[in-house]
Amino acid sequence: MILGVPKEVKDHESRVGVTPAGVKALVEAGHTILVETNAGALSSLPDDEYQSAGAEIVGSAYDVWRLSDVIVKVKEPVEKEYGHFREGLVLFTYLHLAPVPALTAKLLEKKVIGIAYETIRDKAGTLPLLTPMSEVAGRMSVQVGAAHLEKEKGGRGVLLGGVPGVPPGNVCVIGGGIVGINAAKVALGMGAKVTIIDMNLNRLRELDDIFNGRVYTLASNSYNVSHAAREADLLIGGVLIPGAAAPKIVTKAMVSAMKKGAVIVDVAIDQGGCIETARPTTHSDPSYVLGGVVHYCVTNMPAAVPHTSTFALTNATFPYVLRLATLGAKAAIQADPGLQDGVNTYDGVLTCKPVAESQGKPWKSVLDLVH
Numbered sequence: 001m002i003l004g005v006p007k008e009v010k011d012h013e014s015r016v017g018v019t020p021a022g023v024k025a026l027v028e029a030g031h032t033i034l035v036e037t038n039a040g041a042l043s044s045l046p047d048d049e050y051q052s053a054g055a056e057i058v059g060s061a062y063d064v065w066r067l068s069d070v071i072v073k074v075k076e077p078v079e080k081e082y083g084h085f086r087e088g089l090v091l092f093t094y095l096h097l098a099p100v101p102a103l104t105a106k107l108l109e110k111k112v113i114g115i116a117y118e119t120i121r122d123k124a125g126t127l128p129l130l131t132p133m134s135e136v137a138g139r140m141s142v143q144v145g146a147a148h149l150e151k152e153k154g155g156r157g158v159l160l161g162g163v164p165g166v167p168p169g170n171v172c173v174i175g176g177g178i179v180g181i182n183a184a185k186v187a188l189g190m191g192a193k194v195t196i197i198d199m200n201l202n203r204l205r206e207l208d209d210i211f212n213g214r215v216y217t218l219a220s221n222s223y224n225v226s227h228a229a230r231e232a233d234l235l236i237g238g239v240l241i242p243g244a245a246a247p248k249i250v251t252k253a254m255v256s257a258m259k260k261g262a263v264i265v266d267v268a269i270d271q272g273g274c275i276e277t278a279r280p281t282t283h284s285d286p287s288y289v290l291g292g293v294v295h296y297c298v299t300n301m302p303a304a305v306p307h308t309s310t311f312a313l314t315n316a317t318f319p320y321v322l323r324l325a326t327l328g329a330k331a332a333i334q335a336d337p338g339l340q341d342g343v344n345t346y347d348g349v350l351t352c353k354p355v356a357e358s359q360g361k362p363w364k365s366v367l368d369l370v371h
Helices: 020-028 047-053 061-067 079-084 101-109 131-148 178-190 201-210 222-231 252-256 267-271 306-327 329-335 337-342 353-359
Strands: 002-005 032-036 056-058 070-072 090-093 113-116 170-174 193-198 216-219 234-237 263-266 287-290 293-296 343-346
Touching: 002 061, 020 032, 020 047, 020 306, 032 047, 032 061, 047 056, 056 061, 061 079, 070 306, 079 101, 090 306, 101 343, 101 353, 113 337, 131 178, 131 234, 131 263, 131 267, 131 293, 131 306, 170 178, 170 222, 178 193, 178 201, 178 234, 178 267, 193 201, 193 222, 201 216, 216 222, 222 252, 234 267, 263 267, 306 329, 306 337, 329 337, 337 343
Parallel strands: 002 032, 002 070, 032 056, 070 090, 090 113, 170 193, 170 234, 193 216, 234 263, 263 293
Antiparallel strands: 113 343, 287 293
């Protein structure tokens, strides 16, 4: 099978879908790997490493897409890539379709088999391909939040860790999942006061045990969220409903009551965001001030640390890439219930229930289409 690895074109997206180690394993398994020129350069993976591993370096994205049976990417295609779509093409990448009906419509129109990293499940029911990037984004959220609290970035001028005689900053994390726990680790490491809000009381008990009582935990309701937001110097949104648009947990009214110069980092922005005042931003223009509150809502945060992110991501994605290449998409989907959850579009049919519900569209189980 021919697998293609195009260079990412989303703003400042510097990760790459396959590493040279992955190329070597695929070539040894009898497959052909086409890598666009400089696809891995920003992840410190030059073309000569790919060539040494057995890849063919291709000069244009057009040829990579045109010649490949499977395209392995990192981020969802942007509009200028839609022209590469064709019937039967397998696209394996993050898709985040719920808030992007135009991309959904184009994948359906062209009958692309769209398999989304973020909805694949493992035997334990977790999201193995979302987890590593959630770990990176969760840890980064505190770093970028701390930087944007600096006065020159529009922030309050608060040092999260404080100093002797001056109290630390308040960090409020909405959501106690992978993003939340990693944000809390870094915030605690900086010396901040940390509060985690989640609707699952058992999860709050787990977090209390994990952090040995060093974080404050609150049950999620509008009163607690509103109060915590008012107290926060840094508010981090980390709410996830797999495949679906994120619920708006923090309302516009809650944001308007926050301290002037406080910072919001909405990690859930890929799925539409869990802060009502959040809108997608880019690494080129990462933040804006609304109601006196700094908002950082970059949709591909891990791209800021591409070397770490690329290896963390491909460690998780590669077994699925190899399976798709070896078995073909149809057989691989039939054989793996977790991969079935990852199929968002198949032969012109929407196959992901959360995406369908978010966009008000009909859907079918992929099992009805591959048997």
